[in-house]
Amino acid sequence: MSNLESDKRFGTTRGAMTICGTLAMLAMAPTSVYAGLEMRQPTPLNQAQIVGTEAHPMLVIPMDVPGWAVDLGVTGAERVYKGICGPNGAHISVNDLFRAAQRDLQLLDGNQRGTSTQVFGESPAFAVSYDTTDPIFQVLYLPVVQSAAEYIDGQFDNRVEIGATMALGTFDNDVIGSAGSTRFTIPWSVYVEGLRRQSLREDARFASQLPFSSIPVTYNASSSATAETQIRVTAAQLRAIFGDNVAPQGQAVSITFNSNTSWNFLGCNVEPASGQQSLIDVAVHEFTHAMGFTSQIAEGGGNSAEQIQGLDVARFRANNLPGSSAQFANNPRIGESFTGEFHFYSSFPTGTSTLLESGDGNQPSHLNYISDPEDKLGVMDPVISRGTTRCPIFYSQNDIQPLDDMGWRPVAAFGFNDCNGNGNPDIVDIALGISQDVDHDSIPDECESFSLGAGDPSTNSGVTRTIFETPGLTDLSVFDPANPAYTPVASVVVADMSDPMSFPNSNTRVIQYEFSMFAPARDEYAFRVAHPDDMFLIIDNIVIGESERSGRIQHSGDSSELSSQSFMQLEAGWHNVFVQVLSNEATPFVRMVRESRSLGGWQDIPTNNLKWINFADCDGNGQNDSIDLLDDLANTIDLGLVGEGGVPIQFDTFGSNFDTEMALWDVAGTLIAQNDDSSPSGRQSIITQSLAAGQYILAVNGYNSVYSNGPGLDFVGGCSVSGSYMLNIDSVQAISGSIPPSRVHTFVFTVGSSADCDGDGIPDSQELDCDGNGVPDECEIPTLADAEFVGIVGDSSQAITYSTCGSSFDTEIALWDESGNLIEANDDFCGLQSEITRNLEPGIYYAAIAGYNAFFSENFGIEININGCAEGGELVVQLGDLDDTLSWPSGRVGLISFEVAEPAGCNAADLNMDGQLNFFDVSVFLTAYSANDLAADFNNDGQLNFFDVSIFLSLFGQGCP
Secondary structure (H helix, E strand, C coil), rough: CCCCEEECCCCCCCCEECCCCCCCCCCCHHHHHCCCCCCCCCCHHHEEEEEEEECCEEEEEEECCCHHHHCCCCCCEEEEEEEEEEECCCCCCCHHHHHHHHHHHHHCCCCCCCEEEEEEECCCEEEEEEECHHHHHHHHHHHHHHHHHHHHHHHHHCHHHHHHHHHECCCCCCCCEEEEEEEEEEHHHHHHHHHHCEEEECHHHHCCCCCCCEEEEEEECCCCCCCEEEEEEEEEHHHHHHCCCCCCEEEEEEEEEEECCCECCCCCCCCCCCCCCEHHHHHHHHHHCCCCCCCCHHHHCCCCCCCCCHHHHHEEEHHHCCHHHHHHCCCEEEEECCCCCCEEEEEECEEEEEEECCCCCCCCCCCCCCCCCCCCCCCCCCCCCCCCCCCCCCCCHHHHHHHHHCCCCEEEEECCCCCCCCCCCCCHHCCCCCCCCCCCCCHHHHHHHCCCCCCCCCCECCCEEEEEECCCCCCCCCCCCCCCCEEEEEEEEECCEEEEECCCCCCCEEEEEEEEEEECCCHHHHHHHHEEEEEEEEEEEEEEEEECCCCCCCCCCCCCCCCCCCEEEECCCCEEEEEEEEEECCCCEEEEEEEEEECCCEEEECHHHHECCCCCCCCCCCCCCCHHHHHHHHHHHHHHHEECCCCEEEECCCCCCCCCCCEEEEECCCCCEEEECCCCCECCCCCECCCCCCEEEEEECCCCEEEEEEEEEEEECCCCEEEEEEEEEECCEEEEECCCCCCCCEEEEEEECCCCCCCCCCCHHHHHHHHHCCCCCCHCCHHHCCEEEEEEEHHHHHHEEEECCCCCCCCEEEEEEECEEEEEEECEECCEEEEEEECCCCEEEEEEEEEECCCCCCCCEEECCCCCCCEEEEEEECCEEEEEEEEECCCCEEEEEEEEEECCCCCCCCCCCCCCCCCHHHHHHHHHHHHCHHHHHCCCCCCCHHHHHHHHHHHHHHHHC
16 A cells, blocks of 8 residues: 555645544634635634644644643643545545534534443543434444543553543545544643653653753755744643642543444454454544644644644654754754654663654654554554454554653553462453452562551541751752751641641741551552652551652643652551651641542541541640640749759659659759659659759659659550649748640759859859859959950040940940049949949059949959849940940959040140140240240251241241141
């Protein structure tokens, strides 16, 4: 059979390849094309366009973009109709094409009488709708369509459903029928993101090496490439990439068979006679087109919307055939209206490449026809000759590889293994029902591992959600809940795994979910999690999902960050689930959905399939006891000074009305002692300990607990007992109260020392240490030897200002001369701050500064912390020409020394050095001049004469600056 014939085009004639999908030019149909139609076509048929040849036309009908597709970024939608691929390619008349499209659109609108739907296969499943009033279709055609769907189902494992409408019709001459499919135009970046992220189990080699923002394509045999930012995909392919929960169910394909064609209805049971067309081959072929096995080159010509389709992503000219990953990403692909030359389908990242012998502009939507059926293609050869079939193996590897590259997951070739050792190939065991294969991977279930789960936790419905404040955390993989830098702040039970949250800010947090999930049947389950940033998904202690960026279950706006599908084989029953996410949002949203064959589609996990784990609320306040316990250990009650170092101190809970326990830690959290029962008959607790001077921590709680360093505390064996307690120190009641179940009261106390650094008879342990450095503040009052000398701050001719104005706290200052005479003290001058301004004689002075309340007196007398800790804060200080800003501790006194200098003279004419030029300086000069005193020798020549008088008068005339 020749692949070429003369086709009469609309107004022109030229040679064209008459194989399936042969469409080289786009044109609006002339009025005469519509003249033969028996009725006026309804919208959207009025908007239809025809592309291709008169013998091989394609009908393109623009459609409204549905809302879910808009969210995904889809910019265009259309329904495309053509002839079924047969002996003469996609041969059909325009008139027949319009009739078929009209019938199909009526069926889509639900206007066809007696419509019914049956679902064949599982992954993918084909939901086939047909007219129940047509017994011929039901009896002869439908079983073959079912076999075709089940064959495809056996080759791939994408758990999606493909909607298909089927009908019978009558067509002209040798037309075997028509086929239609829905196409969407989608941003290239979204397409690539979907291929890369659709599933953690996919072979991502092809997608990971595709360019992301755009792909280089040459159109119309151009020598320069276009950066293509969109791709045209079929509805079924869109669902394969993104899943049912992103691209919802719809009619993806329609097929109308010519009832006048001589069909072989016996499938693979009997080969077709020489004049028969194999119905099962045609059905598999057209279903595969609908799955995305298409190329824009078949729709070229005058099409102004230059685009690419699934096969075009890897079609290269020979001189652009990639030999490296970089070349695969950067070399231009072939777009529509390609000129005739050898070219290739090259799936370079997976190591496969197929030569396409013909590069003619009429190249079909798939690889070229080769007469030898063993060559290259299987059922996707563009010519399906009468009297031939590819039963029972319809696909060749060259059919499957492009589908794999565009989002379909081929089932691994396990079928001929014998994993259970019974002597039968696994595929036979599965086909005969000897073995189950619930996850549809051609491996008997007994040879795989299905997680048994943890069993029913016997808790109530809900999910345990714990929130950690994690400042500075950028990588969830390094999160450690035991890290003291990370704080658990809330742990509650939420209703389900659809959880919108609101926080007062966008601080970094880790949000953790723990629950037991019921799997209603033994099956392979798919999961998706919407999360704001990094994510981990763990089921039965196995990590099955992780992400280093945010993920969404449904596409939103311009974002392409769809979450990946994660898969796990589960036995029926309860399974422990752990989800952990990182958030830097004020309003994060976390949601988890699941899907399996037994569930019949994607679902939010029902609340009756969720039970909380790792949650206890013994006190009934709605918060996890683990959080309450952390709060209790952090919120301590100060008992003050309770004894002296080295002297035994007794702590007990005698007088309490319940079984108590007690523990003692040092201030660093080291466990020193613990006690449950003071005696075999006593249920109260006692600790007697000699302690060194310092601070300690004491805890009192009900039975039963385990103490650890930290301080740490865990309750074991359920809720602890509760009641009213009394805490006694050396047999004297110190405090009493009530402790709820699984709660603890925590105390801090100080053990004193006999040390008395200032010799005032009061032990240092009882003195104020407001700056917290372990030394009583009174012992840190500076002496003259401690005073820092800051240098000269001015001279006696000017007023010296000592000020703390602008400081953030209430200050006090004082000024002494070198002999200890108190010149002045000041508290409040500028608000609560202080200032002293004085003219001082040349000499050394001392200045003190402190927070309120302090007292300064003669002979450098300083007292601090009068009636409590003196204040501290930001100190702004000025002394003469000096100034500084620093942080000032509470309870601290500062002492400095400084110098006031002699005033500087005006100039050489200021002979009495009083800083002024006046009569007294003239008098001094004249006296010296008359006495022949060289003090009047202003030019230093050893003589007193007119020149000295002239210089003096000149300087005197200049005045003081």
